[in-house]
Amino acid sequence: MKTLSEFIVERQAEYPNAKGELSGILSSIRLLAKIIHRDINKAGLTNILGQSGLENVQGESQMKLDLFAHNTMKAALMAREEVAGFASEEEESFIAFDTERGRNAKYVILTDPLDGSSNIDVNVSVGTIFSIYRRVSPIGTPVTMEDFLQPGNKQVAAGYIVYGSSTMLVYTTGHGVNGFTYDPSIGTFCLSHENMKMPKDGRIYSINEGQYLKFPQGVKNTLNIAKRKIKRHNVLMLHVISVPLLPIFIAIY
Numbered sequence: 719m720k721t722l723s724e725f726i727v728e729r730q731a732e733y734p735n736a737k738g739e740l741s742g743i744l745s746s747i748r749l750l751a752k753i754i755h756r757d758i759n760k761a762g763l764t765n766i767l768g769q770s771g772l773e774n775v776q777g778e779s780q781m782k783l784d785l786f787a788h789n790t791m792k793a794a795l796m797a798r799e800e801v802a803g804f805a806s807e808e809e810e811s812f813i814a815f816d817t818e819r820g821r822n823a824k825y826v827i828l829t830d831p832l833d834g835s836s837n838i839d840v841n842v843s844v845g846t847i848f849s850i851y852r853r854v855s856p857i858g859t860p861v862t863m864e865d866f867l868q869p870g871n872k873q874v875a876a877g878y879i880v881y882g883s884s885t886m887l888v889y890t891t892g893h894g895v896n897g898f899t900y901d902p903s904i905g906t907f908c909l910s911h912e913n914m915k916m917p918k919d920g921r922i923y924s925i926n927e928g929q930y931l932k933f934p935q936g937v938k939n940t941l942n943i944a945k946r947k948i949k950r951h952n953v954l955m956l957h958v959i960s961v962p963l964l965p966i967f968i969a970i971y
Contacts, residue, residue, distance in 0.1 A: 722748055722887065722898045722907035729891070739800040740850070740875060740891070743825060746794045747848060747877070748887065748907060753790055754832065754846065755885045755900060758783070784808055787831035787846065800825050802853055803861040807831070814860040821858055825874065826851050826865045843882030850875040888914070 726741045788808040795801045796815055802823035805812040807830040814820065827850055834844040852874055853865040877889025885900040887907050897911030923944045930938070 720909040722909070725896065725898070725909055739824060742798055742800050743795075743827070743850060744875070744889070746798050747846075747879075750787075750791050750794050751846065751879045751885065751887055751900070751907070752905070754787055754879070755881055755902075757786065758844070758881045781832075781835040783835045783844075784832050787835075791829060791831045791846075795827055796820075799823060802826055803865070804829060805866050807833075812861070812863065812866050816860050821860055824852055824857065826853050826861055828866060843880055845881060846879040848877055849873055886910070 723745070726744055730736045730738060730741050785808065788806050791806070792804065792813065795804050799819050800823050801815060802820050802825060803812055803814040804827040806828075812826075815823065827848060829846065829848045831846055832844055833847055834842070837844050851865065851868050851872060853861055854868065855862045855865050873892075875889060875891045877887065879885065879887045886897055887900070888895060888897040888911070890896070895914040896909060897914055898907035899910040900907050923941075925941065927941070930941070933941075
């Protein structure tokens with residue numbers, strides 16, 4: 719069975735000019751996933767459930783786990799010489815790593831450190847979303863807003879981590895999507911879903927229709943078509959209130 723570390727090394731070897739910078743960032747994200755996995759799995763036994771009493775920039779109540787995941791990711795990325803700064807849902811603005819090492823770094827990270835964190839209290843899956851860009855501002859200077867406000871097709875890599883019945887890390891660099899499942903008995907992620915693709919045809923649609931009346935008319939029309947197909951073709955409707963993780967791949971892959 720191939721581990722995530724082995725997979726990253728193999729992919730890096732396919733690019734003779736690669737310096738291993740992206741591989742280093744992915745290694746830090748892998749470590750972050752293990753740390754969050756550990757704490758989520760004992761959430762009911764430690765004082766990390768519930769609200770923190772603070773709000774994020776969207777006006778949403780921050781959960782204790784939100785802040786834990788944010789601070790853990792911030793520390794992990796600050797330790798990397800490849801990362802110049804990062805933007806998090808839990809911060810009002812981006813964070814520039816304004817050190818000599820940070821100013822000379824090439825990459826910025828955008829993330830929601832723990833999406834769906836309110837689900838933890840009812841034991842439903844949560845996840846981490848991340849996106850990696852190559853900075854556009856001059857090397858040797860602090861990063862700027864323009865480094866983060868780039869179109870999706872400029873992403874170098876993107877991925878997510880799902881913490882559910884099992885913990886799974888999925889990522890792409892634009893050359894296929896691969897999933898790795900965490901094996902806690904050996905403490906590593908193993909390749910479990912190689913070259914993942916969406917099927918051309920499906921029998922399930924999944925959406926939270928709680929705000930249906932506020933949806934754009936085009937979205938309503940699409941849902942109505944799906945509902946009519948349910949009756950004609952025995953299509954299944956699935957509704958799970960969980961983390962919206964997949965759209966990050968639309969722009970990059």
